[in-house]
Amino acid sequence: MSNRKPLSLPLWNEQYAAPFAPTTFQEMKDRGWDCVDVVFVTGDAYVDHPSFAMAILHRVLEKAGFRVAILSQPDWKTVEPWRQFGKPRLFFAVSAGNMDSLINHYTANKKVRNDDAYSPGGKIGLRPDRATLPYSQRCREAYPGVPVIAGGVEASLRRLAHYDYWSDTVRRSILMDAKADIVAYGMGEANIIEIARRLQAGQTVKDLRDLRGVAYALGGRESQEQFGPESQPTAFETQTPTVVIPSHEEVKADKAKFVEATRLIHQNTNPFNAARLVQFHDKQAVVVNPPAFPLSEPEMDEIFDLPYTRRAHPSYKEPVPAHEMIKDSVTIMRGCFGGCTFCSITAHQGRIIQSRSPESIVKEVRKMSADPDFKGVISDVGGATANMYQMRCTRPDVEAKCKRLSCVHPTVCKLLGTDHGPVIDLMKKVREEDGIRKVFVSSGIRMDLAQLSPEYVRELAEHHVGGRLKVAPEHTSPDVLALMKKPSIDNFGLFAKQFKEASTAAGKPKQFLVPYFIASHPGSGLPEMIDLAVYLKRNGYRPDQVQDFIPAPFDIATCMWYTGVDPMTGKPVPIAKGMRDRKSQRALMQFFKPANYFEVRDALIEAGRADLIGNGCDALIPAQPPKEAIEARRRQANGAVQGDHYHTVANPAKGEPAGERGAESVKSKGYRPNRKSAKRRPGKKKGDGADQQR
Known part of the structure; x- marks a missing residue:
């Protein structure tokens, strides 16, 4: 040093x-x-x-x-x-x-x-x-x-x-x-x-x-010695059970095997009872040891108490957008026991919540307030889910055996500690620190947990919302929500009512919720998205952005999307894979935009819901397209015939090569087999015997 x-x-x-x-x-x-x-x-x-x-x-x-x-x-x-x-x-x-x-x-x-x-x-x-x-x-x-x-x-x-x-x-x-x-x-x-x-x-x-x-790959000989038919278990294997899952060749050739492998992988994610997984790739074995144990509170404190500058490297002449967004935030925990099938947080950070001590968090806040560039506003006090702070299973002996993928779905587990007292006390301590003008919670909260603590909702509405609060109901369809491992849309309605009452009581009646919904998730087709669009209209929500489902590696929902089967139940799942279907679902979520008019109209007619076209209370679009929709379609049509779709005629008088502009960039590769260019080979003339023999 x-x-x-x-x-x-x-x-x-x-x-x-x-x-x-x-x-x-x-x-x-x-x-x-x-x-x-x-x-x-x-x-x-x-x-x-x-x-x-x-x-x-x-x-x-x-x-x-x-x-x-x-x-x-x-x-x-x-x-x-x-x-x-x-x-x-x-x-x-x-x-x-x-x-x-x-x-x-x-x-x-x-x-x-x-x-x-x-x-x-x-x-x-x-x-x-x-x-x-x-x-x-x-x-x-x-x-x-x-x-x-x-x-x-x-x-x-x-x-x-x-x-x-x-x-x-x-x-x-x-x-x-x-x-x-x-x-x-x-x-x-x-x-x-x-x-x-x-x-x-x-x-x-x-x-x-x-x-x-850790995960590692073995050579062919090692793989047979350790996991072949005549292999002998090592001392490590006797302490840690091993599960051989379907091979790469099997899961690639057979979607049923892919489903089986996904189920086994996710059943072995609890570090207290997970087996070691082995998957063969031809003759080589890939070995995945059980996950690392969760960090204790002192270990979390030790990590976050380190002397970070909280700045981007000084060599950068432009700001880093991700840093600008989170530079004044404070991470209080990691992990998520929600188990949403479309989310990778649980797979990466683990299901068990790992929290910092209030003392460590306050120490970080004091470091921030000592920085002359700090403006006194903490943009977020949270983590994967802000109100899971210090929540954990109340029975460690059960937690060590549990194979449940979500502690809150289909219902909140009765053994889950859901006390919001620690996070309420923490928020009070942070906002009372010298040099702190405002503390926001912007990383999102779990609504079904928040409803269990009216005091938490009151504290949130009164002190920690900057006009709007992000929440994630994700969908309205019971079937889709079940596949996501998310609570009923009624849960969102109850929380919205609770939050509105708390905001009004705090003298902030204009505060509102910003709900996030997903389009094209497994199980979501046109009927489900139309129901979601009607729900949005009835409740006055107009999403600025649409979150499209992306099948990320490892996720359970990705297995559904690829195979059409829920790996945890074995039941078939309808999938919207085509780009046209995905585009329709996006448009339905923003039915109010004139540019989406024709897309929404076609989707409604295809689904047999022409009743939603016109002037009725639930009508999503008017009977006649607005002027903006016609203009948008015209711009789209004009754009489709520009660029590479046609070439204007060149002007040789200006020194341009004769012919069509842009056509010179398309070069012939020759028509004969194995010919790399259009040039003839030396000594070969048209009609040569060599050419004729080809």
Whole structure:
């Protein structure tokens, strides 16, 4: 620590923050280092804030005495960035970033997104598709023999054979395609420290295979020796039961096997009773050890008490949008026991809630208030679900055996501790701190839990809502909600009434809810979306944005979407897969937009609901298209015949090549087999015997 240089944080007491990790060779030299222990490769911009994985993992490694360099958004087209720090003494740590790279790049309709919230200025193109693969490959190329440890959301959710929406195929475990030795799945603080200490002590990558929360691939011979017909159980196997799930070849060829594998995977996610999973890929076995145990409150405090600067790296000339959104937020817990089938939070963070102590949270708030750039407004005090703070099963002996995927669906478990007292006390403490003007809860709440505590709803409405509160009823159809593991839409109605009464009592009658709904989720067809549209109209909701279902790897809902079967019940599920169906569902959710008029009209007629066209109370659209709808259709028609669809005639007088503009870019590839160009081969003339023999 003697080599630390003063931070460029004017007027801010430097006891609160430590320097950024080196991001260049020169920065490494400025720290007085001749090498680093770990090079952390990430697809995100480097932001030293505890909402960013690279910041947390850097800080925990740093506290443990290891030297870490951050290789942020490197140019993957060359190996040189991977060599700039020299050979790392222990290992490369690879992550695609806080988001799956494909979800980061593409919309539900597989169109390229216009921005990347995790890049400076929101610029796109600074990370590759499936970033874990090329990043790991470059690590191997740069320094063969240095261990490569992959982690993060992208690698975690692809640790076994999975359906890939973007290629519409069942892909192998990421371990079979990436050049990584191990995937550390889930939240990785405890594992990355253990890995670093073991490798420093002289152990090899193979010695890490007994760790919880890791997945690894075996060679063909090892696979047969350990899991073949004549294999003998090891000491580790006798302590941890092993379940062999259908192989990659089976789940790719047979959707029933994919359903079976999904069910087995999700039945083994509780760290207290999960089996070790084995899935063969041809002759090789991919082994997934049980998840890591949840962190204790002191362990959570230790992570979040580290000296983060809470800033983006000073080399960036433009702000990082994701950082701008969360820079003044405070994470109070992680994990979610909701078990929503379309959400990856439970799969990544775990079902068991892990909370920080009030003292640790208040300490972070005081650090924030000491920063001269802080304006006194905390944008969020929450986590995956803000009002799950310090909630957990009241019977640890039952929790250790429980296989239930949701503690709140179909009903709230009677053993779940649902006391909102701790989170109410916490919110009071935070808002009473000196230098704090306002504290918001913007990360969303679980309505069925909030209803159990009128006091919590009153506190929320009076002190912690900035005019609107985000909630997620998701749908109105009972069948779709059951597939999602979400409560009835009546639950949303009751909470809306409760929140309105609390807001009025607090003298804030204009506060309102912002409900989020999903289009094209498994089980949702035109009739279900039409019912949702009618519900929205009756209740005066006009969604600004539409959340389209994206089949993310690993999720239960993704299995439904791919196979048409609910893996937990075995019952068939109707699916809207076609882009036309998905577009219709999106339009129905925003039926009030003139640009969607014709799409909504066609959907209503197709579904036999022409009664919703006209001037009735429930009518979604008028009988005659508004002028704006006609104009929008005209613009769409004009756009369809522009660009590559036609070419204007060139003007040779202006030096343009004769013919059609743009046509010169289309080059002939030749018509003969194996001919790479349109040029004739030397010595060959038309009519030659050689040509005739072809």
